[in-house]
Amino acid sequence: MFVDTPKEVRDPDVSAIAALDEPTRRRLYDHVARQPSPVGRDEAAAALGLPRRTVAFHLDRLADESLLDVVYERRSGRSGPGAGRPAKLYRRSAKQVAVNLPDRRYELAGRLLAQAVEESDATGEPVREVLHRKAEELGTQLGEQNKTNVFDLLERYGFEPRHEDDAIVLANCPFHALAREHTQTVCGMNLHLLRGVLKGREEAGLQAHLAPRPGQCCVRLQPAA
Known part of the structure; x- marks a missing residue:
């Protein structure tokens, strides 16, 4: 169906593609997309050899663009008091991104x-x-x-x-x-x-x-x- 995007409001697909134009962000997106289960910040940082703070920033930007979904899970396998806070994890979203010029539907x-x-x-x-x-x-x-x-x-x-x-x-x-x-x-x-x-x-x-x-x-x- 048509996406209702007023002219004065940014096109979410264009914004998402622009977000992936940053090389580090694209590497992180590709890494998360290849994994069979959600990925944590520490795991992604270790896999790509990047500072955790940098990884956290780019993963959250990808989530803001709806390119990644955020889920929370306890990696320890324990539950209840003392189990610790659930970890913030990322997985590829179901969002499909397409930009056509001129506009095509x-x-x-x-x-x-x-x-x-x-x-x-x-x-x-x-x-x-x-x-x-x-x-x-x-x-x-x-x-x-x-x-x-x-x-x-x-x-x-x-x-x-x-x-x-x-x-x-x-x-x-x-x-x-x-x-x-x-x-x-x-x-x-x-x-x-x-x-x-x-x-x-x-x-x-x-x-x-x-x-x-x-x-x-x-x-x-x-x-x-």
Whole structure:
């Protein structure tokens, strides 16, 4: 699903990748990721030959970026009074990091297409009809959840909207590679997604239409008739 990241707020994926650009931090991340069980600060410091304070700083930074999870365990195997405090340990998180320039949302398209195939197989409804319905439902949900105007909402989700007279053209297609190879399927999905966005925002002044142009998204938002 789209990640709701206002323009003025940092992109968490970009921030996470920037954190890994520091060589020592990347070595620590790779070390923790290779271990079969959570890793403590002392263990990581000994393995990489680094000062414990340096290791603690970088491990906590990785945890702040959600690249590592923090768990607490007693390594002594004892419990109860006198067992000591649980050790702070680190393990790779399930967070997936991806940055695409221009913005791409292939995971969203994959989910919608998979849902359409599964529901079509279960009900016999044509796949394309299910896909259009699912896309419009998701667009409506996005429109209802985001309390901002349509232009800012489209900008937030990577469509790169531009005003053109009374219309809004979209300079970027988040599904570009798929749309190029499977134009009818993906552009139809995109059209219904954006119709749902307008519906969810109760935007009666605009309508989504297919209006493909070279270098732009296939959908154009025009003044309602």
